[in-house]
Amino acid sequence: MHSAIGSESSKLTPATSGFVLSAAITVLFNTALAWVKDSSPALNGFMKSLSGHHWTTHGLVDLVLFVGLGLIFMSTRVAQKIDANRLIGVLIGAVTAAALGLALWYAFF
Amino acid sequence: MPLNISSSDAILLAHAAFGVTGCMAALWVFVEALNARPGNADRLQLAALVAAVCMAAAWICGGYWYVHFYPPEKALILKGPWPFAHNLFMETKEHLFFITGILAFLLPIAAREKLYASPAARKLVLSIAALIAITGLAVEGAGAVINHGVKLALLHDVSKGAR
Numbered sequence: 121m122h123s124a125i126g127s128e129s130s131k132l133t134p135a136t137s138g139f140v141l142s143a144a145i146t147v148l149f150n151t152a153l154a155w156v157k158d159s160s161p162a163l164n165g166f167m168k169s170l171s172g173h174h175w176t177t178h179g180l181v182d183l184v185l186f187v188g189l190g191l192i193f194m195s196t197r198v199a200q201k202i203d204a205n206r207l208i209g210v211l212i213g214a215v216t217a218a219a220l221g222l223a224l225w226y227a228f229f
Numbered sequence: 230m231p232l233n234i235s236s237s238d239a240i241l242l243a244h245a246a247f248g249v250t251g252c253m254a255a256l257w258v259f260v261e262a263l264n265a266r267p268g269n270a271d272r273l274q275l276a277a278l279v280a281a282v283c284m285a286a287a288w289i290c291g292g293y294w295y296v297h298f299y300p301p302e303k304a305l306i307l308k309g310p311w312p313f314a315h316n317l318f319m320e321t322k323e324h325l326f327f328i329t330g331i332l333a334f335l336l337p338i339a340a341r342e343k344l345y346a347s348p349a350a351r352k353l354v355l356s357i358a359a360l361i362a363i364t365g366l367a368v369e370g371a372g373a374v375i376n377h378g379v380k381l382a383l384l385h386d387v388s389k390g391a392r
Contacts, residue, residue, distance in 0.1 A: 130348060133342060135338055135341075139338045139339075143331050143332065143335045147331060148362050150327045158320075161303060172296070174231050175292065175323055178324070179327055182330075193311075197325055204353070205352070208352055208356050212360065213358050213363070215328060217388070219364060219367075222320075222321045223325075226316065226321045227317055
């Protein structure tokens, strides 16, 4: 038996917890931006002007937000204060809400 | 036999192939995490890296194809019998894929935890891997519907011309 198995931990490292919280926020932001972009031709046009296509800008903004928030949460250790199991629940809930939010939006609007 | 494969075809097929491989790598991570022990930690991290690299490649190939080659297909779909193949399936897919991508980039970070010693880390990696596989396969399925939307539009045009 490995020595680490004896001392089971329910804690995540600052990097993992920080990037999990960042991912949860980013996926919700992704859906919110899709909604706003879809209902605002001005924003859609502005995003297109930044990279040549609104979708490219959308993806880049998501990536910058994910990495940026992840690094901030990692250095401040703010996500480590959240219980690991709760953090997992937050991630699953955020992904489910974000995915359903996209499908329902495009189905009905 | 001459192979008439355009760059558009190759990029589109590479996008789908990388996406499926990324989903399979996520399932590989899931299985390794179910059996997490010190002996398979390196293999689990490798699988997580494969998932992330494949999803990044799928993102680049799919994005390039969507921006440069999709507009004529979109016009066909919208004039055909299945306009929802674009309005619902492509619109959802192109944004849902970002979620799959973000999760795929998160996976190698979470996989660096000692899963064999931390039940929470193990549960986290299982959750991320499952979410990648589920959302990734949903994106793949949407791709098939979009493809069928183009096919129906073309068949619709041909059958109208034959009448």
